[in-house]
Amino acid sequence: MTSPDKPMEDFLNAAVSLLEQARRKAVSSVNRAMVLTYYRLGEMIVLREQGGEERAEYSARIIETLAERLTAHFGKGFSGRNLRQMRQFYLVYRIRQTVSAKFDLPDFTLSWSHYQILMRIDNEQARSFYQIESQASNWSVRELKRQINSGLFERLSLSRDKEAVKELSTQGLIINRPEDAIKEPYVLEFLGLDVKNSYSESDLESAIIDKLEQFLLELGKGFTFVARQKRISFDERHFYIDLVFYNRLLRAFVLVDLKIGDLKHQDIGQLQMYVNYYDREVKLAEENPTIGLILCKDKSDLLVQYTLPENNDQIFASRYKTVLPSKQELSTLLH
Secondary structure, X not given: OOOOOHHHHHXXXXXXXXXXXXXXXXXXXXXXXXXXXXXXXXXXXXXXXXOOOOOHHHHHHHHHHHHHHHHHHHOOOOOHHHHHHHHHHHHHHOOOOOOOOOOOOOOOOOOHHHHHHHOOOOOHHHHHHHHHHHHHHOOOHHHHHHHHHOOHHHHHHOOOOHHHHHHHHHHOOOOOOHHHHOOOOEEOHHHOHHHOOOOOHHHHHHHHHHOHHHXXXXXXXXXXXXXXXXXXXXXXXXXXXEEEEEEOOOOEEEEEEEEEEEOOHHHHHHHHHHHHHHHHHHOOOOOOOOEEEEEEEEOOXXXXXXXXXXXXXXXXXXXXXXXXXXXXXXXXHHO
């Protein structure tokens, strides 16, 4: 059989694309209808409770009786445990009733599995942030769990004042300046280095390359990989930049230097040289100044502060962790 010509190939590809798009829309519509139905079931349970006796036994009786009836009609998926989750779902996401919002319903765009995770978050600002970022970044359930467990909201909150933290919860992460893209610390538990007694900077770099997709997710929005061990040369001398990325939102190169020990002022000076070179020799006139990021095991904030100029907005140093931080660690950092 002869292969189709170019116009026919384009036609076939367009037909496949059309059907795939229709399937995605159908799945999305079914998912949204299902989540909304669970919300309404939760609402019915709460309203029934409010209209009857105010006792825990009465609430339990409502849920168990409803579970029996729905399971008899529809099969699995309506156990007492699941109905209690739907009740909690309504309580977490119900709209405060006003004249203008009287007949409104929340716009559910994530899967039920996403909402089951989100409604476990007590902090309303953090829950809103993770919901917005899940929608904007198309996070899978697995990635949402990881971002919550790594304390992304808390890590981003560290370098922000109260108003900026409020913006995180209402708008998600908006990247307008280099510092918006920086986290403290970076969590690299996916590299598997915590099981090693010792590792070199080369080991760290290789592990990042092996898990590049996860590392890009940890870096955040807009990052694309450019090169590893990028050589720059002048005066017959060669230097090697560990990792080079480009951020499409900032329209700037991001140079990453890896340090497995304590940060020294010489390390900052070396990265400053790399940044200066890229600004003068590599970046285009319409692009923004190059950003330098040192990922180190530990650092002195005062050393960084006094090594860099007061108006610095290009060079940053952040710690990295090879294990997920505990809630106590994150709480300590925030306070």
